[in-house]
Amino acid sequence: MKVLTRIGFWLLVAAIALFSLFPFYYAVISSFRSGADLFTVAYVPESFDLSNYFAVFQRQPFGRNILNSIIVAGAVVAVSLALGITAAYAFGRIAFRGRSLLLMTILGVSMFPQVAVLSGMFELIRSLGLYNTLPGLILANLMLTLPFTTWVLTTFMREMPKEIEEAAFVDGATPWIVVRRVFLPLMAPAAVTTGLLAFIVSWNEFLFALTFTLTNERRTVPPAIALMTGSTAYELPWGTIMAASVIVTLPIIALVLVFQRKIVAGLTAGAVKG
């Protein structure tokens, strides 16, 4: 009985691992196969053909798409963290009238459906002259990242012991100095976690990027991959699409594996305490 239980347990573990990994594994082997090879199914890597990886950069400005994604995600992270940390200090450490209501509103905004602001955002971006530009996407993505960075950083800020700032205030420090000199260094680990989550959100964002860009040179990675077409309209270049998918997924997987514990901490701080 005990042995059966153990076997069942390990079978379950194996099934979960297989289900989690197989699609990515299959994308990797497919990306190394090209031409007529792709019309047969292969379960094990049998060829190592890099032509899809060259094609993805030749057939379209994929390098530019990656750079766009990095610029947008980087700027979004920087702005969200800068605004989020200062706001989180006030929300987490100072009791003022209307604090709970404001926090509730911000939490509510983080649950906004993106499509609910789509036409208004379109008008805003167009009237600012930011249609089909990267700053337009950065502005739009802030709607997705700023509420939850503020929220998660506030929960981290609350956990800091009171004594830390008390000592500084007794020494006559102003709130601004306290934030900069005391909390900024202490919040660094939390900021890394939150920043990473914001980066992933922005890196994966699709609806705004699809709607607010027009030309292939301005697209970020998700719409670039979604709109990839082959030589004819009827035939999708699956090998190239898989190569592109592998290229943009590897760095994210690397980040997630390295920062695994931090990400889990950030997710649970954002969700469980909500």
Added chain:
Amino acid sequence: MTDVTAPGLAGAATRPRGRASSLTRTRVRSAWAFIAPALVVLVLVAGWPLARTIWFSFTDADLNNLSDYTFIGFENYLANYDGEWLGLLTDPDWWRSVWNTLWFTLVSVSIETVLGIVVALILNAHFPGRGIMRAVILIPWAIPTVVSAKMWNWMLHDQFGVINDMLLRLGIIAAPITWTANPDTALWTVVMVDVWKTTPFMALLILAALQMLPQDIYEAAKVDGVHPMRVFFRVTLPLIKPALLVAVIFRALDALRVFDLIYVLTANSKDTMSMSVFARQQLVEFQEVGLGSAASTLIFLIIALLVAATLVAGRVRLGEETR
């Protein structure tokens, strides 16, 4: 009165009055200065666009010229021309998308919750390779939605797909299935890919709750020889219920606004179209800003009602925390 605490709520009563209030006032003023930048940006990128979207839903605006429109009241929602009812609320495609979204949310979140609990229980057990497993299940979550939709599109390809090949070899199906095009399987396919992608999120949230449970209860149950199944339903499940509810609500809100997955997996097919896909199609492809905004507004109302209910339910806990 020996403690010289910084102004906080707890210490306020014990401190000499004049000094405390002046310090408190400085801090409260600084609080608003700290919050102002974030608030301004939020109003600009969330509040204002939302207000404009709601306004556009009462107009006949067109995407080509957003400055030239007229106010038409509720006509985008419901209008009566010569005894014939028109507008969004009479559009069968809209109701189809509402139904699709609700069905998708209910089915996918239910499956994800059950599987999430199973995976979390496994990861909570002590076994060699547990750390690796935890990293492994994070991979589907980390892959961008568009990319995972494309990967599955390829695996589900009707002629060259690996899923059909596997099922044919195993003798489970007799002929290849067009997973994403067949109305009978399309929505199930979307559910399956969503389950693959978001079960890790559920599992990790549940795992975090499991790890906070006191161990002595389990030792006591073991000593008394209680069956593990009974322990799970009588002890574990009630204890993790609050965390589980929060996770379910978060996932449900996420599922209700689903866009990427369905758009990439099945394009604009009516069989799987979600509310978000419908609204964007009206807005961008048909250039009907008025109608699209009306759909957006209804989506917002549906989700806002759910969020409000959630926040009211969660308020008690939040209040305790801010004390």
